[in-house]
Amino acid sequence: MRLSDEDLEALLANPESDRSERKEAYSRDVREKLCQAICAFANDLPGHRQPGVAFVGVRDDGTPVNLAITGDLLETLAGIRADGNIQPIPSMTVEKRTLLGAEVAVVTVHPSDAPPVRYKGRTYIRVGPRGSIAGRQDESILNERRRHRDLPFDLQPVPLATLADLSRVVFESEYLTAAFAADVLEANDRTYEERLTACRMIESVQNPVPTVMGSLVLATRTRDLIPCAYVQFLRVDGPEWDAPILDEAAIDGRMSEVIRRLDDKLRAHISTSVDVHSADTEKRRPDYPLAALQQLARNAIMHRSYEGTHAPIRVTWFSDRIEILNPGGPYGVVTVANFGQDGVTDYRNPHLAEAMKTQGYVQRFGVGIATARRLLAENGNPPAQFDPQETRVLVTVRK
Known part of the structure; x- marks a missing residue:
């Protein structure tokens, strides 16, 4: 309008x-x-x-x-x-x-x-x-109003989930302290259910069913509730799929656990070469810059489709390249034609993006691809190749 x-x-x-x-x-x-x-x-x-x-x-x-x-x-x-x-x-x-x-x-x-x-x-x-800053009754009105709107998928309730599936310890010791200002928490007289509702982790106080976002961020059995919520990591000793397998893992758990464990895998498989000939001091250069891979992998976690699919995100490490397959095609204003253009961005899971920002895994929205491109260029890697299709996006990064 x-x-x-x-x-x-x-x-x-x-x-x-x-x-x-x-x-x-x-x-x-x-x-x-x-x-x-x-x-x-x-x-x-x-x-x-x-x-x-x-x-x-x-x-x-x-x-x-x-x-x-x-x-x-x-x-x-x-x-x-x-x-x-x-x-x-x-x-x-x-x-x-x-x-x-x-x-x-x-x-x-x-x-x-x-x-x-x-x-x-x-x-x-x-x-x-x-x-003004909202009081308890004001937030209650806003929470109640949210239930009567057409919500995105990441705020839909998960029918099989219950309040007991969410980790209260993680919510109160990790998420709340990152999501709210210290003075707001000190003055907080809200119940556990009210705070979960305010953070969109459950549908409402009256109907405390975890949302998709709550299940991804706080659930103790995430894959039981959302079967596709994991990353399949595979390292093979060659340039083709039929090469011998060196390492494989299904990385699941809460979103923060998935990100941390995937970071560990990426870090463990990066090789660093030492150049002692081109300068007076030695230069160390990894075959892939970790931060670029992190940007691309977290982009996949943020933008993938969690609806109507059981496919995981796939990170396949070949001898000459890495492929990251995201089961979620372009969304909203992002199309196959304009995918990857600076300033063109949309959010299939806007509240999951909020959670990733809250937990420190995203510093700024809309710059992940641009940041990865810059880091790859600085490290001497060829530009990342993006192949967006209707139902998935494939990213290829070469040594």
């Missing part, structure tokens, strides 16, 4: 609106306030079911200041969505508009289908024209 000039000017003219935020210019301090406003608009506590708008280049009374709206400014504002501090990822657009005869930067934020949305571990809401 793109708001018309008349809609935007009406928001500018109403200083008491809880759907608008006004800033004269952009700075580091202003960015903090904008992020809080974006989070609050995404939560839409009043239930407007309409976008909220943050304006940059206008005064508190809604009149423009004639700020130069540059491409760099728009790119910086758009980067708020991808830096991973607002979770789950907000649906927002950034554009330059001419309002009341002057250029203005307009950030339009759509209500989230899966509130509560948090910024740096805090849930922000709008109380009239001002922002």
